[in-house]
Amino acid sequence: MALTIYGIAFSRAFRSLWAANELGLDYTHVPTHFMKESKQPDYLAVNPNGRVPAMVDGDVVLFESMAINLYLARTYGAPLRIDDPVDEARAVQWSFWGITELESTLLRAMFTSLGLFGEEADPAKANETLNKGAGRALTVLDRHLDGRDWLVGGNFSVADLNVAGVLNLALSGRLDLSPWPNVKGWLDRCYGRPGAMKTLEMARSASR
Ligand SMILES: N[C@@H](CCC(=O)N[C@@H](CS)C(=O)NCC(=O)O)C(=O)O
Incomplete structure (x- = not known):
């Protein structure tokens, strides 16, 4: 099946490109820009929301970065897939949490x-702004990571990638995460992975 990911790396498409890179997938990257290009009819046929990312894998068409990543993890396996159904639900929990509790404050x-x-x-x-809008959630995350290397189970998984992918906004914005040392340490572990470093490089060249 031919996999295509749409969206320049300097956008929320970063998250799905990171997932594909982490999985070592052979994929086509279409660097659709989120301004004009994402509003063209050919792109709207893929994602009628006119936002990036979007993904096509054979006859599977998806939008929403978290959903794309959960699909990629389930379909393509290590190192992202979580086999235990309860732990997989925890990955979904953390993914929704990242989007609802963190994202808008981090963006602002x-x-x-x-x-x-x-x-x-x-x-x-x-x-x-960060402290006011996301301090409580970051403290929840920091406590969860106390004595744990990864969010769910004993290994890096799609749960870590999705939440760390949202927190890329804090890294790009050079926000001060020092009040949450376990979060900082865990982000270092996540972003030290070759798949993350490759995707950060894609994002850097896209923003030049
Ligand atoms: N919830 C969506 C958000 C996607 C999104 O808003 N992407 C931005 C780029 S970072 C975009 O395409 N904006 C264009 C627009 O809102 O018109 C996801 O996580 O995939």
């Missing part, structure tokens, strides 16, 4: 920190 804080989209760069204000 990143824009403020870097001065994007008309905002004045203000790292102190960005860290205030």
Whole structure:
């Protein structure tokens, strides 16, 4: 089956490109930009939302980065798949959690920190936004990671990739994660993986 992932790496498509790289898959990357290109009819036929990422794998067409990654993990296996159904549900739990509890605050804080989209760069204000909007969730994550290397079971899995993928916004925005040392250590483990480093390089070249 031919796998295609749409979306420039400097976007939420980063998460699904990271999953494909982590799995060592042979795939076609179509670097659709999230502004004009994602609103063209040929792309809207793949993802009618006009957002990236999207994925086509044979006759399977998906949008939503978390769903794409859960599909890739289940379909292609190690090192992302979780075989135990309860642990797999925990991966779904953490994926929803990352999107609902963290993402919007991280985005806002990143824009403020870097001065994007008309905002004045203000790292102190960005860290205030982070603490106010996501401090409680980050403390939950920090406590969960106390004495654990990975979110679910004993190994790196799609659960780690999905939540760390959302937290890439904090790394890109150079936000201060020092109040949550277990989160920092776990992010270092996640982003030290070759699949993550390859995808970060793709994101860097896309943003140049
Ligand atoms: N919940 C979606 C969000 C996708 C999303 O909003 N992507 C942005 C790029 S990072 C986009 O395509 N924005 C274009 C737009 O909103 O028109 C996912 O996780 O896949």
